[in-house]
Amino acid sequence: MVAPIVAPGSPAADAPAPRRRYVGGALSQVVLAAAGGVAVYLSFPPRTAWWLAPLGFAVLGVLLHGRRARVGFGLGLVWGLGFTVPLLRWTGEFVGVVAWLPLALMCAALIAVGAAVVALVSRLPGAPVWMALVWVADEALRSVFPFGGFPWGKIAFGQPEGWYLPLASVGGAPLVGFAVALTGFGAAHLVRARPVRGRWRAAVWVVLPLAAGPVVAPLARVEPSGGTAVVAAVQGNVPRAGLDFNAQRRAVLDNHVARTLQLAEDVRAGRVRKPDLVIWPENASDIDPFRNADAAAQIQRAVASIDAPIAVGAVLVDRSDNLPRNTVVLFEPGRGATDTYTKRQLQPFGETMPYREFFRIFTSAVDRASNFQPGHDPEGFTMAGVQVAIDTCYEVAFDGVVRDSVRAGADLIAIPTNNATFGWTEMTYQQLAMSRVRAVEHGRSVVVAATSGVSAIVAPDGSVTRRTGMFTPDALVSEVSLGREATLATRLGAWPEWVMTALGLSAAAFSLAMRRRRSRPTPGAGVGEEETDGGPAGAA
Incomplete structure (x- = not known):
C-alpha cells in the first residue's frame, strides 16, 4: 500500500518503517533451514520416515513466506545443502569430495533458485498451491540442466512407502512431488494463519494432498492383463x-x-x-x-x-x-x-566427461571417466x-x-x-x-x-x-x-509436469509484475513505500 503524506520532521516522519516479524534471528533461520533440508534427506530410503518430507517443506514455507527473492535464495541454498550433501554422499565414496561436494552444491544452488521464486509467489492468494507448483518447475529444471540433468533428488523418490505413492499412477513422479510440497507449504500456511477462517482454509492444503493418495489408489489401479x-x-x-x-x-x-x-x-x-x-x-x-x-x-x-x-x-x-x-x-x-x-541416458563424469580438459585443471580424476556413446532406441x-x-x-x-x-x-x-x-x-x-x-x-x-x-x-x-x-x-x-x-500417467506422459511447471512460472511472472507495480511511485502521493526483507512495508 502507499504510505500517507507526512510533514518533514514530524514524529510520524521520524518513526522507523514497520518491519515484519520473522522466525528468530538470522542465525536461527539458517539453522532451521538446514534442519528442514536434513529432514527431507531423512525421509529417503533406506529409512521409511516418508512423513519427514512434508515437515521439511513446512520449515521452508515458514521461512520463505513474504520474503524477498534474494533472502529466499540464501535460505533455499542452506536448505538445499542440508538435503543434498548427505543424500549424495555416495558419489564421493571412492573419489572423495571432488565429486561429492561440487555436485551437492550445484543441486543446492538450483534448489535455491526455486526457493527464491517460492518466496516471490508466497504473497499470492492460495500461496501453498503456487509454491508447490514452483517446486515442480524447479525439479523439472534439475532434470534437464546441467549436463543433461540430475533428477536424483526428486521428492517422489523418497516416497515408496508413503501415502503419496499411488499418485504416481496418475501424474508420475511430478504429481507425487507436488503433493508432498503442497502438504508442507500448506502446513506452513496453517502455522502462520491468524483468523480461524484462515486456519480452516490453510488446513485444506494439508488434508487434500494427504488424502489424495489413499483415495486415488483403488481408482487408478491397473489390473494386470498380460498373464x-x-x-x-x-x-x-x-x-x-x-x-x-x-x-x-x-x-x-x-x-x-x-x-x-x-x-x-x-x-x-x-x-x-x-x-x-x-x-x-x-x-x-x-x-x-x-x-x-x-x-x-x-x-x-x-x-x-x-x-x-x-x-x-x-x-x-x-x-x-x-x-x-x-x-x-x-x-x-x-x-x-x-x-x-x-x-541412452549416460552418466556425466562417469560414463562421459563433459569439458574434460577444463575439469582436468582441478583434478586428474577426470581421466577415470570413460567416453561411452549413447544409444537411441x-x-x-x-x-x-x-x-x-x-x-x-x-x-x-x-x-x-x-x-x-x-x-x-x-x-x-x-x-x-x-x-x-x-x-x-x-x-x-x-x-x-x-x-x-x-x-x-x-x-x-x-x-x-x-x-x-x-x-x-x-x-x-x-x-x-x-x-x-x-x-x-x-x-x-x-x-x-x-x-x-497403460496407466493414466503413462498415457499423459510429460503433460502433468509441463502444465504444473507452466502454472508455477505464470504465478511467478504475475507476482513479479504486481510487485513492480506496487513499487512504482504514484504521482502526487509523496513518500513511496519502504521495503524490508519481507517486501513492501505493511503488506499482508
Whole structure:
C-alpha cells in the first residue's frame, strides 16, 4: 500500500518503517533451514520416515513466506545443502569430495533458485498451491540442466512407502512431488494463519494432498492383463567394491556364470521354479563377447544350462569408431546373441566427461571417466514371448527414458544396474526406491538385477516381494504379473509436469509484475513505500 503524506520532521516522519516479524534471528533461520533440508534427506530410503518430507517443506514455507527473492535464495541454498550433501554422499565414496561436494552444491544452488521464486509467489492468494507448483518447475529444471540433468533428488523418490505413492499412477513422479510440497507449504500456511477462517482454509492444503493418495489408489489401479511369467535376477557379486571393481573383469563374468549354473542345478533339483527369462546386471560382462570368443562361450554355457534367454549387461566396442557402448545383449538358447539395447541416458563424469580438459585443471580424476556413446532406441527385448523394457541403472531416474521404454510395448521393466562402484552406501537403496515408483507409475512389475546388490523383484503396486543382500552372490526367482494396460500417467506422459511447471512460472511472472507495480511511485502521493526483507512495508 502507499504510505500517507507526512510533514518533514514530524514524529510520524521520524518513526522507523514497520518491519515484519520473522522466525528468530538470522542465525536461527539458517539453522532451521538446514534442519528442514536434513529432514527431507531423512525421509529417503533406506529409512521409511516418508512423513519427514512434508515437515521439511513446512520449515521452508515458514521461512520463505513474504520474503524477498534474494533472502529466499540464501535460505533455499542452506536448505538445499542440508538435503543434498548427505543424500549424495555416495558419489564421493571412492573419489572423495571432488565429486561429492561440487555436485551437492550445484543441486543446492538450483534448489535455491526455486526457493527464491517460492518466496516471490508466497504473497499470492492460495500461496501453498503456487509454491508447490514452483517446486515442480524447479525439479523439472534439475532434470534437464546441467549436463543433461540430475533428477536424483526428486521428492517422489523418497516416497515408496508413503501415502503419496499411488499418485504416481496418475501424474508420475511430478504429481507425487507436488503433493508432498503442497502438504508442507500448506502446513506452513496453517502455522502462520491468524483468523480461524484462515486456519480452516490453510488446513485444506494439508488434508487434500494427504488424502489424495489413499483415495486415488483403488481408482487408478491397473489390473494386470498380460498373464504371468517366472523371472530370475542373477547377482553374481564382484571381487571387490570400488572404482576398480572390474579390474578382474573375467572374475565378474565367471561369478555370474557360476551363479546361473547353480540356479540351473536348483531348478533341476526342484528347489526353485524354472525361469522363463533371466536378467543379469549391468557390467556383468565387461569383456566384449563379440570380440572375445571365450567370454561368449561362457555366456552360452550359462544360457544352455538354464535353458532360458538371458539379458547380459556388457561393454561393447563398436567397430565403426572403436568407442565403447554400455549395452545389454540378449542371448537365447540355441541361437546365441540375437538383440542389443544400448544405454541412452549416460552418466556425466562417469560414463562421459563433459569439458574434460577444463575439469582436468582441478583434478586428474577426470581421466577415470570413460567416453561411452549413447544409444537411441527405447525398445527392449522379446524374451520368451514377454516384452521387456530395459532401463539401465542411471536411466531409471529419468521420467521420459522409462516412459518411452514402456510405451514401446513393455509388459515388464528390467533395471540392470551396477552399484559396486559405490560400496556399502545408500545409493542402491535410493535407486531401488526409484524402481518402486516406476512400478506404480506404469503399472508394471520391475526386476532389478545388481552386480553386488540390492537386487529385487517389485510388484506393480511398488511392494518389494523379494530382495538380496549386498555383496553376496544370489539369484531371485519369482512369478510376476505382466501388464498390458497403460496407466493414466503413462498415457499423459510429460503433460502433468509441463502444465504444473507452466502454472508455477505464470504465478511467478504475475507476482513479479504486481510487485513492480506496487513499487512504482504514484504521482502526487509523496513518500513511496519502504521495503524490508519481507517486501513492501505493511503488506499482508
